[in-house]
Amino acid sequence: MASLLNLARGMGASSAKFFVGGNWKCNGTHASVEKLVADLNAGEVPSDIDVVVAPPFIYIDWVRANIKSAYKVAAQNCWSKPDGAYTGEISAEMLKDAGVPWVVTGHSERRLLLGESSGTVGLKTAHALDVGLSVIACIGETLEQRNAGNLYTTIDLQLQPLFENVKDWSRVVLAYEPVWAIGTGVVATPAQAQEVHAYVRKALTDRLGKTAAQSIRVIYGGSVTDANCNELATQEDIDGFLVGGASLKGEAFVRICNARAPAAVGK
Numbered sequence: 574m575a576s577l578l579n580l581a582r583g584m585g586a587s588s589a590k591f592f593v594g595g596n597w598k599c600n601g602t603h604a605s606v607e608k609l610v611a612d613l614n615a616g617e618v619p620s621d622i623d624v625v626v627a628p629p630f631i632y633i634d635w636v637r638a639n640i641k642s643a644y645k646v647a648a649q650n651c652w653s654k655p656d657g658a659y660t661g662e663i664s665a666e667m668l669k670d671a672g673v674p675w676v677v678t679g680h681s682e683r684r685l686l687l688g689e690s691s692g693t694v695g696l697k698t699a700h701a702l703d704v705g706l707s708v709i710a711c712i713g714e715t716l717e718q719r720n721a722g723n724l725y726t727t728i729d730l731q732l733q734p735l736f737e738n739v740k741d742w743s744r745v746v747l748a749y750e751p752v753w754a755i756g757t758g759v760v761a762t763p764a765q766a767q768e769v770h771a772y773v774r775k776a777l778t779d780r781l782g783k784t785a786a787q788s789i790r791v792i793y794g795g796s797v798t799d800a801n802c803n804e805l806a807t808q809e810d811i812d813g814f815l816v817g818g819a820s821l822k823g824e825a826f827v828r829i830c831n832a833r834a835p836a837a838v839g840k
C-alpha cells in the first residue's frame with residue numbers, strides 16, 4: 574500500500590513540501606488543550622513535512638511553549654492593519670512579537686459568519702506577509718455556488734484580491750476548503766478535490782509562472798480524517814491538508830500527518 578502511495582506521489586505535479594494544518598477553531602479548555610498537546614508530543618510526524626496547529630488565541634502562547642518543535646503554531650485570524658484603535662482585534666504585529674509564525678486568513682467561517690469579504694482577506698493576507706508572518710489563506714465555494722455552476726467564478730473572485738495584494742507568495746499556503754465539506758462528514762472525493770486544485774495551480778501558473786506555482790502548497794480542507802487522508806494525499810495537486818474536527822484528536826491528527834507514509838505509524 575505504502576509503495577503504491579509513493580508511486581502515485583512520485584507522479585505529482587507539485588514540488589512542494591507536504592503541509593498539514595490543524596485548525597482547532599473555537600474549541601478547548603485549558604485541560605483539553607494540555608491533553609491534546611501531550612498526545613501530539615507523543616506522536617511521530619515525518620521530519621520532511623510542515624505541521625502547523627492553530628489554537629484559539631488565548632491558548633496560543635501556552636501551546637507554543639509546550640508543544641514539540643515538530644509543530645509550529647498559527648493564529649486563526651489577524652487584523653488587516655497595524656496596531657491601533659481596533660477593539661477586540663489582534664494585529665499581525667502582535668503575533669510576530671509573540672513569536673507566532675503563521676496565521677490563517679479567509680476561513681469560510683469568518684467569511685460567512687462574520688462577513689469578511691475577499692477584499693479584506695486580500696488586505697490582511699498581504700499585511701501579515703509584510704509583517705513577516707507566513708499565511709494559510711483559505712478559499713472555497715458554498716454548495717449553492719457549486720450547484721449554480723459558479724464554482725470557478727467563486728474561486729476566481731476569491732483569488733483575485735490575493736493576486737492584487739500579495740507581493741511575495743513564498744510564504745503563502747492556499748487552502749481549498751469547499752464549505753459543503755466543512756464539518757459535515759461529506760468529504761470531497763479525491764477527484765473532486767484534485768479538479769479544483771488543478772484549476773488553482775493553473776491560475777497560479779498563469780499569474781506567477783510555473784516554478785513559483787509548483788512551489789506553492791495547495792492544501793485541501795473539509796472533513797479530512799485519518800480514514801480518508803491517504804487517498805486524498807495521492808492526488809497530484811494536493812500538497813497537504815487543513816484539518817478541523819480531526820485535529821482535536823491527537824492520534825488521528827498524527828496519522829493524518831503521516832498520510833504519505835502510513836507504514837511509519839503502523840497502519
Ligand SMILES: O=C(CO)COP(=O)(O)O
Pocket residue numbers: 596680750754755756757758794795796797815816817818819
Ligand atoms: O474548516 C476546516 C479546517 O479549517 C475543516 O473542518 P473539518 O475538518 O471539521 O471539516
